Amino acid sequence: MTEADDAAAERTPVGRAEDLPCDYCGGGPLVWRKCKLICLQCRQINKSCADL
Ligand SMILES: [Zn+2]
Numbered sequence: 001m002t003e004a005d006d007a008a009a010e011r012t013p014v015g016r017a018e019d020l021p022c023d024y025c026g027g028g029p030l031v032w033r034k035c036k037l038i039c040l041q042c043r044q045i046n047k048s049c050a051d052l
Contacts, residue, residue, distance in 0.1 A: 017047050 018030045022039040023046050030037050030046055037047040 017052070020046075022046055 017037050018032065020030070022028050022030060022042060022044065024039060024044040025042040027041040028039060029041075030039050032038075035049040036045045038045055
């Protein structure tokens with residue numbers, strides 16, 4: 001009976017954004033550049049630090 005287990009479960013981080021396919025071309029890879037997650041294939045910005 002510990003509360004630590006529940007707390008840990010709630011703090012499970014969202015999946016790593018760079019592991020997801022690009023929103024625009026569905027490809028990748030996605031890389032973080034200057035606080036922006038950029039697709040190396042189509043150069044679109046998928047996400048920024050502010051979104052996380
Ligand atoms: Zn792309």
